[in-house]
Amino acid sequence: MAKKMKAAIFVEPNRIVLDEKPIPEIGPLDALIRITTTTICGTDIHILKGEYPVARGLTIGHEPVGIIEKLGASVQGFKEGQRVIAGAITPSGHSAACLCGCSSQDGPGTKHGFKGMGGWRFGNTIDGAQAEYLLVPDAMVNLAPVPEGLTDEQVLMCPDIMSTGFSGAESGNVRIGDSVAVFAQGPIGLCATAGARLLGATTIIAVDKVAPRMTISRKMGADHVVDFSTVDPVEEIMRLTDGRGVDVAIEALGRQQTFEWALRVLRPGGALSSLGVYSADLKIPLDAFLAGLGDHTIRTTLCPGGKERMRRLMDVVASNRIDARALVTHRFKLDDIEKAYDLFANQRDGVLKVAITP
């Protein structure tokens, strides 16, 4: 009879509970990871609230740090006992999407009427990381050894938050000397700010209204922090850029308001890099879009995954380019994950990210 493990399971809208499940059996290309640290993502809250549908009984979570417990028969290049992470997105390595440089969109499958996003599997189409054990598919593509000397909390932001946040700056093609505005300074937005700094932007303007986030913004690299509750952010950003507008605007929330602000502060020829998960149709105002004549680029990016991406992000941490621990504000045992969900879902106590340890 299969051994059991604890896991945070989606039961129904507004109910994610800690329960028991069998420890997964792995196939030849898989690995079994014993989770040592994981966390909760804003997307998990969408799942909790029923805004993003997943199967009942699914284990939630897509941000694993752990130790290889067992390797599938065909997996080479790793050994049991190694400390590893895996990205939130786990490409197969063999899909057409992977082979044309778009590995996050791996797989042709449709889900909820959507035709893409096949690369997001953990806590979406297969069991996720908020558990004692995690099955990692296509292990040779997805397992990334943690360099010696880095703690779990130091690499906990790599699977999703840093990968997504940095991609905001990368997809916007931030260059040396660029001005960049980042709308919303949650964990993803803060990492987008850090990403803009990493890529050489010289005028980085972060927009939020929550005081502690605005403080961390500056640590992450913002040159200016705009509180949209006290000033009009469009006017303020145009002022800060001498009327030029920004070269790159990053949307990190998923709302019409932030999307529209981003478009309005964008210079002709600039790029709007969108990271947010939207929950309604978007409107592109004619004037902000220059009637389609502004040489504008709007690009959305889903968290890049795979072991090479993870290796690079852990290098960013190891080389002290970013202090990713600054984003971990609270710690819980897995046994208390329901409390962690309660705190995180209600954004109490200045929470940014929680560390969950089985």
Next chain:
Amino acid sequence: MAKKMKAAIFVEPNRIVLDEKPIPEIGPLDALIRITTTTICGTDIHILKGEYPVARGLTIGHEPVGIIEKLGASVQGFKEGQRVIAGAITPSGHSAACLCGCSSQDGPGTKHGFKGMGGWRFGNTIDGAQAEYLLVPDAMVNLAPVPEGLTDEQVLMCPDIMSTGFSGAESGNVRIGDSVAVFAQGPIGLCATAGARLLGATTIIAVDKVAPRMTISRKMGADHVVDFSTVDPVEEIMRLTDGRGVDVAIEALGRQQTFEWALRVLRPGGALSSLGVYSADLKIPLDAFLAGLGDHTIRTTLCPGGKERMRRLMDVVASNRIDARALVTHRFKLDDIEKAYDLFANQRDGVLKVAITP
């Protein structure tokens, strides 16, 4: 007293008339061109109808073929009597926009509340090409000699139609083996079809409903032509691409419907290249946008200008890669331009483009 010339002048909405104006005086960086052939653009019809506002008394038109009549004192590298064209967009060469690779957006100026498009001057902010003479600003940047052996009609599509149409494929980053859908097969859309072919797309799907345009589509390089009046174009394109969707979708009309179709047939990771001039806010449907998780790119492009672009486009014609004359369906004397406007504005008699000769 200044000598006079004939010119097509915007008097008020729904009235463009042929009248007399002084032949322009040129400054040190300008050139005066004696127009030998020009044409009417869809944008001119927006101006005619009052949908795009310009100053009363302005000469309309931005597609010149002619002969250098006079060169400004500081202009070097050209000589009077040379046959030349100039792009619809006339960058200055010295703006920040020019120097960061976005010369169409030259100039910081705002116009009608829009902050960009400073590069479009002919028939927009200065007198245009539907006249006997045309002042070309920043002549050293904008005059492009016509290679020997090419007729006026062969190069007439270069200043705007080919430059814009091809840019649809270029901005979509069409690559060898791509599938491309082009929505609307007016002159711009037909050149977008040709551009996709020039860049190595192997499945080119053109969408329209006007029979003669659909016929020319195939000549321009379409592998499939979809008549949206008889089939659902989204379903048909998904069928033609075995359910994968297209790598690049080109919007060449400027309407919500075509924009939305373009987004719906786009594969995850694909690019929507938008050429149309919109006249209302756009909606991005949540499902077609994969909630912002589809690694989609939406890019708008304003007609690239400058003499090097024009040289390359005339090379495309000279090397027989495209038969640009196929788009000229009607011919008028400048004296009859009001009739030409009437025909073109009402899209009678299968008109695609008209050639106007002073």
Next chain:
Amino acid sequence: MAKKMKAAIFVEPNRIVLDEKPIPEIGPLDALIRITTTTICGTDIHILKGEYPVARGLTIGHEPVGIIEKLGASVQGFKEGQRVIAGAITPSGHSAACLCGCSSQDGPGTKHGFKGMGGWRFGNTIDGAQAEYLLVPDAMVNLAPVPEGLTDEQVLMCPDIMSTGFSGAESGNVRIGDSVAVFAQGPIGLCATAGARLLGATTIIAVDKVAPRMTISRKMGADHVVDFSTVDPVEEIMRLTDGRGVDVAIEALGRQQTFEWALRVLRPGGALSSLGVYSADLKIPLDAFLAGLGDHTIRTTLCPGGKERMRRLMDVVASNRIDARALVTHRFKLDDIEKAYDLFANQRDGVLKVAITP
């Protein structure tokens, strides 16, 4: 006891013979292909002559067309009996090289003191395609179904010749209106010429001295063919480009002379795309290199592989963008492969490529 098959085996320098070998046993990620058509590559001649060392007893060949005989236990998405090709380069899909967009360089392994090229396995580090059966590693990454209606000979150039040749134009970033010179018009060079045409070059200059190749050059898209045995190709190309030089120069032979010509005809800011396999140190002449101040790019490309690349190339054939059969000049049974090597190695009878059928 294992069943036997016929295979062309490297015995020692200047001896490749047809002999018997066991039909390969496949692992869980492999596929076994029954070869229906294959061919001999210039690289195989380097192996034959002992210029490129491989293990004695190795089966040669890296250009397979065939039918799936058997699939490994973990292989999904294919079925036995399917007609397929596989690229000359067979990436694993899970290496760091694959995951950073450089799948041809898959694998960290060193070979003959070289640190890269791990993606080239067939007829190099594992048994190749000149045999009755072929083991395809990482089958889910590498098997590409042949579209209905295409013959073996129509797709025979896809695994290497078209993939490499086109990459010459792609790596040079050929754009609409470019001038491109292609040095040497063997099969690879001819496909580089075709690739330049596919990508929109308008002045394509092919250089060779063999008359039949020069004839096919024009069919493949060359606008000008320069016979270097009768004129100085550098002078001639500068003349043909009005003294500007070419935007892209493609080297398709692997010799100092062609490399140097390519550099000398390159405009400042242009790209030299190198496809040749060199057998000696190269010299970069100071003057041709503008002392390192010419904004030049020199880029080498190893044949891109993987099933998505193969799908796209077969689409190029299926859509009649290229007539790849024009390159197949001779046909042999596998039983007569030694005669085929003799003909091909000595470049007799105007041979371009041979088709070998078991």
Next chain:
Amino acid sequence: MAKKMKAAIFVEPNRIVLDEKPIPEIGPLDALIRITTTTICGTDIHILKGEYPVARGLTIGHEPVGIIEKLGASVQGFKEGQRVIAGAITPSGHSAACLCGCSSQDGPGTKHGFKGMGGWRFGNTIDGAQAEYLLVPDAMVNLAPVPEGLTDEQVLMCPDIMSTGFSGAESGNVRIGDSVAVFAQGPIGLCATAGARLLGATTIIAVDKVAPRMTISRKMGADHVVDFSTVDPVEEIMRLTDGRGVDVAIEALGRQQTFEWALRVLRPGGALSSLGVYSADLKIPLDAFLAGLGDHTIRTTLCPGGKERMRRLMDVVASNRIDARALVTHRFKLDDIEKAYDLFANQRDGVLKVAITP
């Protein structure tokens, strides 16, 4: 009679002297700048030694900081009395090179048998900056106002040293998480190190042997400094990268040795970005080049110029991303420029850059 000014003039090999010259007369597109600070470049030493030929009587120097004394009649957008810099390279804005994104190679002219580099005019083809006054051609393209609050010495590295050095990282396409080796840590190499840091490299390895330069290397962003006089730099870099080699290698000296080291430490698929000015033919060793099969890119870059580039670089300084003053080790009056040349040419007293003030 024309007023006179002092200027550092090339008389003959090994003689640059301070002498008198007429203050330049400006044309309609020019500006006259009163120099407040300038400096000597390594290239000037090549000129001094007769290794790079210029006309006798030419004023040397291409790194100007100054005040607009007079504007040409056609120059708009600036005013007399403004503090400005101009790039070492002064593109015209209207050449084909400028219009296809390669403005450093402006102009078709040949010089000393070289066909490019037309963009480098100061101290090369027209009088340069080591003088009391400087004529800036195409002033609207090239004058860049100095932001308030920045001193002359803070912006003195922008015209050449920062622009060239950063371009080493930019042309190598350095990305987040890259490993980068920079060969030679003179002023350009130090700025290449800083550029790699600005673009997100996480393992930056600087190679030199001069102790004070190695100290500044770390301030500029190097993670590791390799002294090639005590260890084999190729072995050491392979060790520091766990045998992978670097993603980008930057050559910043112009010698066979550094070029070859750069190639040998480059991973397959990596980029060698070359900044050095070479004075002899280069050799590409066959093994380091992987016989042309390594998917390598070798790219040379000439200092990018123009006012927008200068604006961005001054923003880098203003935003405290780099402390450019650290490179200024010595200061001289223009009257003592011959002493400055003597110190700089002989690399005495740990000199990096000198500031010269008229």
